[in-house]
Amino acid sequence: MWQCEQVVGASLDVAEVAALYRASTLAERRPVEDTDRFTRMLAGANLVLTARTPEGRLIGIARSVSDGAYATYVSDLAVDADFQRRGVGRDLLAATQAAAPQAKVILLAAPAAVDYYPRIGFARHESAWTLGGPLPGREG
Numbered sequence: 001m002w003q004c005e006q007v008v009g010a011s012l013d014v015a016e017v018a019a020l021y022r023a024s025t026l027a028e029r030r031p032v033e034d035t036d037r038f039t040r041m042l043a044g045a046n047l048v049l050t051a052r053t054p055e056g057r058l059i060g061i062a063r064s065v066s067d068g069a070y071a072t073y074v075s076d077l078a079v080d081a082d083f084q085r086r087g088v089g090r091d092l093l094a095a096t097q098a099a100a101p102q103a104k105v106i107l108l109a110a111p112a113a114v115d116y117y118p119r120i121g122f123a124r125h126e127s128a129w130t131l132g133g134p135l136p137g138r139e140g
Contacts, residue, residue, distance in 0.1 A: 002051045002059055002088060004095040009063065010043035012050070017042060020058050024078040029110065047072060049095045051079070051088050059083045062092040068100045074107040090120050 018038060021027040031037045042048070042063065051060035060079040066072035074096060079088045097105050108128065109117050118124065 002053055002083070002091070004049050004051050004060075004091050006095070006099055007048050007050050009041075009045045009048040012042055012048070014039050014042065016058050017061060020061060020080060021076075021078050023080040023082070024060075024084075025081065025112070026076060026078040026110070030076065041075075045075060047096060047099055049092050049099070051083075051092055060088040060092050062089075062096045064096055066100045066103055069102050070104065072096060072100050072103040072105050074105060077107065077113075089116070093120065 014035060018027070018032040018035075021030055021032050030041070045063040045065055047062075047064040047066045049062045049064075050058060052058055058080075060083065061076065062074055063076040064072050064074045074093070077089055077092060079092075093105065097103075105122075106125075107117070107122075108130070
């Protein structure tokens with residue numbers, strides 16, 4: 001079993017979280033090797049939920065930005081591959097929603113997870129848009 005807990009992103013051990021991202025395959029799409037940038041990602045999220053085993057092993061994280069009233073954008077949902085398909089992600093998202101119950105939960109699915117989200121109650125939104133990434137020369 002596991003326990004979900006709301007934490008301050010800046011208080012997390014960056015190496016531990018990076019290891020989780022690698023174990024979940026999310027590291028393929030996040031700058032975990034750029035420790036400064038990854039640290040800023042954790043610190044900048046104002047709604048962070050973790051899932052840990054009773055022994056304290058970090059097995060999941062939901063990292064979000066929320067105004068607490070209208071929108072919660074889930075930037076990352078990472079679950080250790082050894083614990084996927086057991087409900088960890090669903091529990092993290094439920095705890096995220098409970099932390100800001102008036103806000104709509106919004107996320108962009110990783111290609112491999114597109115079929116997961118409809119199974120847990122998410123609806124596809126056809127008009128989501130993104131604008132680039134870091135500006136040239138500002139990757140770090």
